Amino acid sequence: MAAPTTSPSSDPSSTPQTFRILVLPGDHVGPEVMVEALRVLDVVQTSSVGKIKFVYNHQIAGGCSINRHGTPITDEVLRIAKEESDAVLFGSVGGPEWGTTYPNPESGLLRLRQHLDAFANIRPCTFYSRSLIPLSPLKPAIAEGTNFILLRENCGGASFGQKVEEADFASDSWAYRRDEVERCARVAAALAPTMGKDGLGTGQCPEGPATVWSSDKANVLASGRLWQRVTSQAFAQEFPHIELRHQLADSLSMLMVKNPRMFNGVIHTDNTFGDMLSDQAGGVVGTLGVFPSASLCGIPDGVNRCNGIYEPVHGSAPDIARKGMVNPTAQILSAAMMLRYSFGLAPEATTIEAAVQKVLDGKDIGGLEIRSADLGGCATTKQLGDAICMVLSRILKGEQQEHQCNP
């Protein structure tokens, strides 16, 4: 895939930079949150006055694809994802009507991750606004300041190992190769300097890169022993300047609740532990509704861009679907991650995050409190999306006027 290499923010030419996005909304709340993320991207495109163009290819995956094509993802959609897209914006899939019998909707997402080799699943856990801190079930003094990236290996381990499924016996092979652990360790090392020891994620780290916590079950699993050994070797040989610490996955889950700030930095862990620990991290924040993710096909070195899948950490939330009450923030923040990691549009990504923060803070929206039910309010999905679009548009217009006055 030919990845775009320059940022339109610094590109004086009038030809728009074009980014091809495969849109897969999925099932239940997936399409509801996707609508709002696409509206946010439209604001970015419109405000760029011809510098940025998003070209969307709308396809389906998940239960809706089973209903229409008899498979959770078609070969054609996989081909488009790899050959004709710069990134995939994904909603969420699954639901009780399809059950868990293979091939279920979720297996379509797993196929997509594997097909693109989107091995590095970046799940940032932070409070996007101080106003969210009281929503955490933890005491404010414990929750406040939590800011870590849960980096989950996304294409190996138990989800993808050999499976045996019989009437009275079943097994999943929880297997890892050295190169799979190594490349994930390299992503952790690339992310640590963007966090900083203070965990602020400012990209300016006077005190040096944040700690990387490697988590496994080396005390019981052979794959865990490989994980721990290969990670230690990779950091000793390639990243001796980054502090690496190990914490068994069971005790890490306890400590994440007791003292989440302890992990400010990067948690580097395998597919299954990463899946579980990231939902638990959502519990620390108080809702999955503000928890985005990026699954990258390469190492985010700030120079080279790679394809990726951008989706919320949450699932299809059938319990709240079609009620207009799902929080679209995680999908919107996932779109921001797409701009940062696959398109090189870090300033635009930061502006979306700033707009989200302002809305959650109740700023620039006439003192109104626009919050969905999971945030303790009664705003609809559309009202929250409207507010984020409005504030975003205002910030981007302000930046443009400033640029015109001080070119």
Ligand SMILES: NC(=O)C1=CN([C@@H]2O[C@H](COP(=O)(O)OP(=O)(O)OC[C@H]3O[C@@H](n4cnc5c(N)ncnc54)[C@H](O)[C@@H]3O)[C@@H](O)[C@H]2O)C=CC1
């Ligand atoms: N990436 C994906 O497509 C994923 C799909 N799933 C699938 O989703 C289906 C439902 O799974 P669950 O275990 O119920 O997990 P879930 O994440 O869909 O929901 C868990 C709880 O969080 C709430 N919630 C989730 N997202 C929310 C949002 N944006 N705003 C407000 N509240 C939100 C739900 O209402 C529910 O009470 C299952 O079929 C599962 O396999 C689960 C996780 C990831």
Ligand SMILES: CC(C)CC(=O)C(=O)O
């Ligand atoms: C395939 C998904 C259902 C796995 C999952 O829960 C996740 O990615 O968080």
Ligand SMILES: [Mg+2]
């Ligand atoms: Mg999960």
